[in-house]
Amino acid sequence: MECVVSLEGLASSQHGQLKYAAAFIDETIRDIRLESGHIHIVHDSPKGNAAIEEQVRKLIDRFSQGDFGFKENILFEHKADTPYEGDIIAELADRKIIKVLEPGLFIFREPFSSLMRFLDYSFVTKIANRFEGITEEQYPAVIHCDTLNKTNHFTSFPEHIHFLSHLREDLDIIETFSQSIRDAGGWKQEQPLDLNANLAKPKFTMNPSTCYHCYEGLQNETLEGDGVTVTAISKCHRFESRNHTDFGRLLDFSMREIIFVGRPDYVKENRLRAIEYLKELAVEWNVDSVLEIANDPFFTNDFQVKASFQRNQEMKYELRLTIPNINKSIACSSVNFHSNTFGNAFNIKMGKRNAVTACVGFGIERWAFAFLAQYGLDEANWPVSFREQYHAWQEKSL
Numbered sequence: 001m002e003c004v005v006s007l008e009g010l011a012s013s014q015h016g017q018l019k020y021a022a023a024f025i026d027e028t029i030r031d032i033r034l035e036s037g038h039i040h041i042v043h044d045s046p047k048g049n050a051a052i053e054e055q056v057r058k059l060i061d062r063f064s065q066g067d068f069g070f071k072e073n074i075l076f077e078h079k080a081d082t083p084y085e086g087d088i089i090a091e092l093a094d095r096k097i098i099k100v101l102e103p104g105l106f107i108f109r110e111p112f113s114s115l116m117r118f119l120d121y122s123f124v125t126k127i128a129n130r131f132e133g134i135t136e137e138q139y140p141a142v143i144h145c146d147t148l149n150k151t152n153h154f155t156s157f158p159e160h161i162h163f164l165s166h167l168r169e170d171l172d173i174i175e176t177f178s179q180s181i182r183d184a185g186g187w188k189q190e191q192p193l194d195l196n197a198n199l200a201k202p203k204f205t206m207n208p209s210t211c212y213h214c215y216e217g218l219q220n221e222t223l224e225g226d227g228v229t230v231t232a233i234s235k236c237h238r239f240e241s242r243n244h245t246d247f248g249r250l251l252d253f254s255m256r257e258i259i260f261v262g263r264p265d266y267v268k269e270n271r272l273r274a275i276e277y278l279k280e281l282a283v284e285w286n287v288d289s290v291l292e293i294a295n296d297p298f299f300t301n302d303f304q305v306k307a308s309f310q311r312n313q314e315m316k317y318e319l320r321l322t323i324p325n326i327n328k329s330i331a332c333s334s335v336n337f338h339s340n341t342f343g344n345a346f347n348i349k350m351g352k353r354n355a356v357t358a359c360v361g362f363g364i365e366r367w368a369f370a371f372l373a374q375y376g377l378d379e380a381n382w383p384v385s386f387r388e389q390y391h392a393w394q395e396k397s398l
Contacts, residue, residue, distance in 0.1 A: 001042070001048070002040060002042050003052040003053050004038050004039070005039050005056045005060075006038055007037050007038060008037065009060070010063060015034055016034075018056075019039065021059050022039060022056060023241035023242040025041070025056065026055070028043045029042070030043060031242075074291070075292060075317065076291035077291075078286075078287070080383075084324065084374060084376035084381065086376065087325050088372045088373045089247065097109050097111070098112060103244040103245045104244025104249060106250070112368060115368045116364050116365065118390050118393045118394075119367050119371075120364050121393055123256050123362045124136075124231060127278065131258065131270060133228075136230070137213075139213035141207055141235045142164060143205055143207040143208075145203060145204060147216045150215075151212055151342065152345075159239065160208055160240065161205050162205055162238075164202055165200055165202045166199065167200070173197070206236075207234060207235070207236055207237065210233065210255045210361070211259045211357075211361075215261070215342045215345070215346045215348065218261060218355075220346075220348075222349040222350070223348065225262075227261050227350065227355065228262060229270065231257065231259070232257060232259070234257075235252060235254060235255075236253055237252050239251065247323055247330060248363075248365070248366045253363060253364070254365060255362070255364070256364060257362070259359045267356045267357060268337070270358070271360070275291070275335055278333055279291060284385050285385060287383075288322040289322065290319075291319050294318040294331070294334070315337045315339070316334060316336050319331070319332055319335075321374070322370075323373045330370060331363070331366070332366045333363070333367075335358075336358060337356075337358045338356070340355065343357060
């Protein structure tokens with residue numbers, strides 16, 4: 001079945017957000033596309049088109065409330081003549097440089113894997129290490145539900161959460177489960193599984209953001225001086241349904257972050273410095289890009305309030321790199337200011353007041369995909385500065 005709903009009355013700047021959210025309406029949705037002011041949803045729902053349309057209209061109402069359709073607010077733009085216009089994902093897959101396990105889940109091989117390591121090395125040496133006193137930390141890929149709850153992630157981005165569980169600590173349940181798999185000839189995705197009877201209540205989720213562990217690590221501490229600056233890279237996980245078919249929207253990805261925790265002036269000044277360093281890097285590497293005010297893709301019915309507040313306070317900037325083949329751009333880095341949200345949640349003190357925080361994020365896989373989407377795999381076509389730095393890193397890393 002195909003459900004078609006008019007988008008009349010919804011600002012065009014909100015169409016992408018609606019398409020993204022619509023993927024979570026029903027498990028049977030097979031395709032979503034925007035055409036001529038309408039959203040088309042192909043599905044197999046036994047509830048029929050009327051039920052799908054009702055949910056779409058609920059989302060339209062959510063995203064059309066408030067005093068804005070989002071307007072572009074570009075703070076920086078670097079235009080570049082990029083030589084590659086092909087489908088880089090298809091080429092990488094054809095050449096077996098990446099293995100697509102399923103949408104959003106890849107195995108990365110050389111030279112893509114080397115490019116990822118070089119990019120992370122560069123973000124550390126060219127940006128992170130310019131902040132005096134910075135320290136590096138290592139974080140787990142999982143996070144306690146109680147910790148995640150303090151970040152408001154359960155209420156702001158519930159659709160992203162990957163819960164972790166295990167078979168209940170019950171010998172009968174474990175043996176019965178094992179026997180059922182054996183009898184079925186192995187794990188079958190369609191095989192019935194009573195989650196309530198067999199699985200323990202989740203205590204952990206996969207970590208959706210690198211910086212959360214930093215705040216957890218500083219919980220109930222009083223910081224000295226003006227504050228601390230930390231850098232870390234972590235595997236992050238966000239479930240995004242059929243949106244994983246979009247370019248660069250991964251289920252499992254690597255996020256390098258620079259995190260500032262401390263007094264307001266210390267955090268704000270370092271955040272501004274980070275923005276300038278990011279702009280310098282975009283020019284130095286000659287990537288076609290824009291830096292613009294943005295908002296997180298809040299999913300719940302308070303979307304407009306949260307998104308409007310973020311934009312009005314300029315709490316989130318995104319560096320977006322152009323993908324010529326699809327004539328779109330993707331966010332590869334973000335610069336965020338959280339005020340005292342996390343300082344309050346984790347009781348991080350600066351004297352008698354709670355600390356404020358900010359972070360700069362670098363999506364490693366996205367940077368690699370976007371760079372290759374502009375310049376291709378032939379290193380002779382890469383910008384000279386990027387190519388020279390990459391070769392110097394290769395020699396150093398041998």
